[in-house]
Amino acid sequence: MTSPLLRAEGLVRRYSSRQGVFGRVVPVRALDGVSLELRKGETLGLVGESGCGKSTTGRLVLGLEAPDEGHVVFDGAPMPASNTPEWRRLRARMQMIHQDPLGALDRRLPIGVQIEEPLVIHGHGNRPARVASLLDEVGLRPEHAARYPHELSGGQRQRAVIARALATEPELIVADEPISALDVSIQAQVMNVLADAQARHGLALLFVSHDLRVVRQVSHRVAVMYLGRIVEEGEPDAVLRDPAHFYTRALVSAIPHPSRRDAKRIVLKGDPPSPAARPSGCAFHPRCSAAIPACAQQVPELKLRPDGRKVACHLAHGETAAALQRAA
Amino acid sequence: MSIALSPATPVATRKKRGGIPPMVAFALFWIFAMLVVAATVQWIAPYSYTALDLRARLQPPVFMGGTWTHILGTDELGRDVMSRLLYSIRLSLLIAFGATLIGAAFGTLLGFLAAHLRGFVEQVVLALADFQASMPFLILALSVLAFFGSSLTLLVCLLGLHGWERYARISRGLAISASAQDYAGAVKQLGASPWRVYGRHVLPNIASTLIVSMTLAFPEIILLESGLSFLGLGVQPPETSLGNMVGYGREYLTRAPWILLAPASVIVLTTLSVSLLGDWLRDRLDPTLR
Amino acid sequence: MLRFLSIRLLRAALTIALVVTFAFVVLRMSGDPALLIMSADAPPEAIAAFRKAWGLDEPLWNQYLSYFGAILHGDLGQSMRDGRPAIELVAERIPATLALTVPALILKIGIGIPAGIFAALHRNSFLDRAVMVTAVAGFTVPSFVLGLLLVLVFAVQLGWLPSGGQEGWRHAILPIITMGAGGAAILARFTRSAMLEVLGQPYIRTASAKGVSWRAVVRHHALPNAAIPTVTIVGFMVGSLLAGAVVVESVFSWPGVGRLLVVAVANRDLAVVQCILLLVAATMVTANIIVDLLYGFLDPRLRSGVKA
Numbered sequence: 001m002t003s004p005l006l007r008a009e010g011l012v013r014r015y016s017s018r019q020g021v022f023g024r025v026v027p028v029r030a031l032d033g034v035s036l037e038l039r040k041g042e043t044l045g046l047v048g049e050s051g052c053g054k055s056t057t058g059r060l061v062l063g064l065e066a067p068d069e070g071h072v073v074f075d076g077a078p079m080p081a082s083n084t085p086e087w088r089r090l091r092a093r094m095q096m097i098h099q100d101p102l103g104a105l106d107r108r109l110p111i112g113v114q115i116e117e118p119l120v121i122h123g124h125g126n127r128p129a130r131v132a133s134l135l136d137e138v139g140l141r142p143e144h145a146a147r148y149p150h151e152l153s154g155g156q157r158q159r160a161v162i163a164r165a166l167a168t169e170p171e172l173i174v175a176d177e178p179i180s181a182l183d184v185s186i187q188a189q190v191m192n193v194l195a196d197a198q199a200r201h202g203l204a205l206l207f208v209s210h211d212l213r214v215v216r217q218v219s220h221r222v223a224v225m226y227l228g229r230i231v232e233e234g235e236p237d238a239v240l241r242d243p244a245h246f247y248t249r250a251l252v253s254a255i256p257h258p259s260r261r262d263a264k265r266i267v268l269k270g271d272p273p274s275p276a277a278r279p280s281g282c283a284f285h286p287r288c289s290a291a292i293p294a295c296a297q298q299v300p301e302l303k304l305r306p307d308g309r310k311v312a313c314h315l316a317h318g319e320t321a322a323a324l325q326r327a328a
Numbered sequence: 329m330s331i332a333l334s335p336a337t338p339v340a341t342r343k344k345r346g347g348i349p350p351m352v353a354f355a356l357f358w359i360f361a362m363l364v365v366a367a368t369v370q371w372i373a374p375y376s377y378t379a380l381d382l383r384a385r386l387q388p389p390v391f392m393g394g395t396w397t398h399i400l401g402t403d404e405l406g407r408d409v410m411s412r413l414l415y416s417i418r419l420s421l422l423i424a425f426g427a428t429l430i431g432a433a434f435g436t437l438l439g440f441l442a443a444h445l446r447g448f449v450e451q452v453v454l455a456l457a458d459f460q461a462s463m464p465f466l467i468l469a470l471s472v473l474a475f476f477g478s479s480l481t482l483l484v485c486l487l488g489l490h491g492w493e494r495y496a497r498i499s500r501g502l503a504i505s506a507s508a509q510d511y512a513g514a515v516k517q518l519g520a521s522p523w524r525v526y527g528r529h530v531l532p533n534i535a536s537t538l539i540v541s542m543t544l545a546f547p548e549i550i551l552l553e554s555g556l557s558f559l560g561l562g563v564q565p566p567e568t569s570l571g572n573m574v575g576y577g578r579e580y581l582t583r584a585p586w587i588l589l590a591p592a593s594v595i596v597l598t599t600l601s602v603s604l605l606g607d608w609l610r611d612r613l614d615p616t617l618r
Numbered sequence: 619m620l621r622f623l624s625i626r627l628l629r630a631a632l633t634i635a636l637v638v639t640f641a642f643v644v645l646r647m648s649g650d651p652a653l654l655i656m657s658a659d660a661p662p663e664a665i666a667a668f669r670k671a672w673g674l675d676e677p678l679w680n681q682y683l684s685y686f687g688a689i690l691h692g693d694l695g696q697s698m699r700d701g702r703p704a705i706e707l708v709a710e711r712i713p714a715t716l717a718l719t720v721p722a723l724i725l726k727i728g729i730g731i732p733a734g735i736f737a738a739l740h741r742n743s744f745l746d747r748a749v750m751v752t753a754v755a756g757f758t759v760p761s762f763v764l765g766l767l768l769v770l771v772f773a774v775q776l777g778w779l780p781s782g783g784q785e786g787w788r789h790a791i792l793p794i795i796t797m798g799a800g801g802a803a804i805l806a807r808f809t810r811s812a813m814l815e816v817l818g819q820p821y822i823r824t825a826s827a828k829g830v831s832w833r834a835v836v837r838h839h840a841l842p843n844a845a846i847p848t849v850t851i852v853g854f855m856v857g858s859l860l861a862g863a864v865v866v867e868s869v870f871s872w873p874g875v876g877r878l879l880v881v882a883v884a885n886r887d888l889a890v891v892q893c894i895l896l897l898v899a900a901t902m903v904t905a906n907i908i909v910d911l912l913y914g915f916l917d918p919r920l921r922s923g924v925k926a
Contacts, residue, residue, distance in 0.1 A: 062517065064513075064517055083516075083522075088519040088520075088521065089519065090519075091517060091518055091519030092519060095517070095518070096514075096517050098514060103510045103511065103514075104510070104511060104514040105511060105514070106511045106515070106529050106532075106533065107511070107533070108532050108533060109529075117515065117518060117520070118518045118519065121518055121519050121520050121521075121524065122519060161514075164518070455632070455636075456636075459633060459636045462633060462857070462902055462903075462906065463633075463637070463898070463899065463902060464857070464858040464860070464861030464898060464902070465861075466861045466864060466865075467860070467861050467864070467879075467894070467895060467898045468640070468895075470864070470879060470880070470883050470891070471640075471641070471644065471883070471891050471892070471894075471895050472644055473883055474882065474883035474886055474887075474888060474891040475644045475886070475888060475891075476644075477886065547758065551760050554760060554762075555760060555761075555762060555865055558760075558762045558865070558868075559864070559865065559868055559880050560880075560884060561880070561883055561884065571762075574762060574763065574766070575762075578766060578869075581766060581769060581770060581774060581781075582774050585770055585774075588766060592763040592766070592767075595760060595763060596758055596759050596760075596763060599757075599758040599760075600754070600755075600758040603754070603757065603758060
């Protein structure tokens with residue numbers, strides 16, 4: 001096995017949020033020890049509810065923000081501090097695709113100019129030909145280069161953003177909910193553009209989404225996040241077929257399925273989670289149907305199971321789990 | 329303080345969104361005429377602004393019984409009021425333009441610096457902006473003039489400091505919101521240098537807001553310059569500006585009110601026109617700015 | 619409330635310190651302060667003594683500190699015109715300036731605020747339009763033009779009032795009107811828009827929908843809320859009274875602080891200028907503190923928020 005292109009270890013990100021103008025400052029752990037690895041040509045899907053820290057993870061692995069604890073290693077070298085010259089040079093090798101293509105594009109410049117911009121910044125030659133081939137690759141016509149973002153459809157804009165991200169032939173792309181702002185009818189097309197590009201260039205792709213089904217289509221591995229931690233990680237088909245963590249089970253059961261009636265659907269009880277008031281032990285225990293007393297006290301570690309799945313749940317590791325369950 | 333000098337636009341004038349209201353049309357016409365005068369004064373002025381005619385002192389304008397040789401009459405040294413007025417328009421407009429540009433450039437630069445560096449620099453810029461906004465600018469300007477004496481360059485730079493804090497606040501706020509999640513952040517993660525992010529992306533995007541602020545600041549600067557020149561502390565003779573003409577005309581208020589009335593009405597009409605235009609532009613381009 | 623006050627006082631001190639720093643920087647940039655502050659024909663011993671007293675031979679940072687110290691002790695230097703302490707010269711001009719600025723302020727508030735409220739309550743009426751047009755004029759007509767026009771009409775043409783000088787109350791009428799008119803117009807326009815904003819709020823509609831009489835709605839809900847932004851602008855006007863006096867006193871040859879400042883600037887009488895600069899800063903800062911305290915009374919949210 002080759003060494004991974006990207007390795008993140010124990011990433012912790014705290015924000016402070018002030019409650020009211022004169023209120024006290026409350027520390028919020030948006031990320032609570034996230035580790036992940038990504039090899040060349042591999043797609044890792046990162047799934048979770050909004051606020052679970054999946055976007056923050058994306059920003060940290062790109063070095064857009066510095067972690068409070070832990071570190072990111074890219075191609076064997078530590079991530080340089082943001083906005084330094086090395087950091088800027090490294091941008092040619094890693095790129096990001098945002099959720100909202102209209103926001104990510106400058107509304108005052110034609111998209112051709114914007115696709116060319118990373119080439120200008122990183123001093124590439126033969127730019128017009130490169131822009132033309134990028135447009136072609138993402139399925140835009142040459143005349144689109146002269147259009148302004150507001151003159152394009154949502155799908156076309158996201159194609160332009162993808163073209164811009166591919167311009168410097170990066171090795172890593174983080175796509176943060178790249179299709180969730182688009183019409184359902186064009187989501188699949190844009191998804192295909194991204195998947196094709198990933199396969200053709202052998203990209204490492206970190207695909208961040210709240211939608212397990214979309215992640216399953218494109219990912220080689222999938223990681224499920226809950227309140228700033230990865231709770232389960234494994235092959236997408238296996239995870240969907242047989243989810244191990246109770247949170248993943250709830251997510252999977254929420255997917256509408258033609259052959260299944262809603263009888264088996266798990267409806268999460270309790271309040272949606274807030275990282276400002278993190279439950280003790282397993283953060284999911286207040287909403288978990290199978291919680292045992294140990295869940296409220298011990299934080300479950302993300303451990304490898306014999307079948308290759310990683311799960312952070314007291315009840316998901318065979319014998320120990322059974323023992324704990326009987327005791328409860 | 330901006331709220332005192334650019335209060336909210338009267339709701340009544342907002343009715344017509346499509347066409348140009350007659351008042352604004354007049355304002356545009358007047359501003360255009362002033363610009364033409366400023367550009368062509370050396371060809372259209374009948375006399376030099378320093379040319380004396382001691383035999384024709386204090387002659388009234390045509391409509392007060394004067395002759396066509398001096399349409400707007402002459403002053404105490406027999407200088408043609410019309411010619412002096414035209415040259416004054418040019419100098420006053422040049423000073424106001426220069427000062428407005430300096431203020432906008434300086435303020436925007438500081439605003440961007442504050443937004444980019446945050447932390448201590450941002451606090452210093454904000455504290456200076458608060459200070460600038462809370463001290464009456466006329467007094468600060470007068471003390472600088474007292475220390476350095478008056479020269480045209482100093483005057484332009486000094487007036488350029490007026491209102492910098494508004495551009496600084498606007499550009500800081502917009503730059504922070506732009507770099508937080510939007511296009512500026514996207515460009516930054518492409519590997520662009522701060523110069524590129526601010527110069528090529530943020531600045532063009534906030535230009536319309538800055539231009540509106542400049543239009544609102546312009547009449548204030550005309551008023552300041554004319555006030556200082558009226559007090560004899562702005563533009564110095566033999567150069568002539570609108571305020572300067574009013575100041576000297578004041579001595580002859582009883583015998584020759586025309587010397588003073590002509591520049592006074594140009595000041596009022598010009599500030600009125602630019603304010604009207606500024607209010608109108610603000611409503612059309614940037615309703616968020618108040 | 620104590621914490622609130624101490625923060626305000628700290629900010630006030632900071633502003634004053636900035637003004638002193640400003641004066642120091644400008645003073646140092648413009649040449650040898652000993653020669654500038656002392657009169658040109660001062661004996662060399664006096665200049666040497668001044669240099670020593672103000673520590674001009676020491677490093678700049680020490681100079682800055684001792685400059686600060688001297689000002690804290692009330693040592694503001696001497697006027698180079700007659701050698702008297704600058705602070706005395708300024709102090710004796712203050713009553714004359716107050717004789718204009720206080721009535722002018724009363725005029726601004728007494729006309730501006732009621733006119734603004736009236737205009738807002740009778741929106742689009744003839745009087746509303748008139749108030750707005752006057753307000754625009756009040757902003758675009760500079761006070762020296764207005765003053766001279768008033769002189770032209772009431773002193774030169776009609777001969778009702780004197781055109782300048784300070785011999786009696788009749789001499790004060792035109793300057794007071796000149797000073798008050800512009801401010802009244804700005805205040806009217808500002809009060810009107812503050813009122814209109816408040817009148818458009820949901821709680822006003824709720825109150826009148828509940829059957830509270832319109833008069834009571836205006837008195838108990840609209841006016842107190844519109845007062846908050848208006849107080850800010852009035853505070854600013856109080857603070858900048860002296861600035862307004864500069865031009866008007868010059869137009870009417872009124873021997874107040876403003877006139878003194880113009881003369882001092884023209885003669886580069888730096889000690890006097892610096893003294894007036896500090897006086898203006900002190901007025902401004904005091905006005906700001908008063909406004910902040912008034913906020914506390916007008917806005918219960920701020921009051922409780924501060925206590926917490």
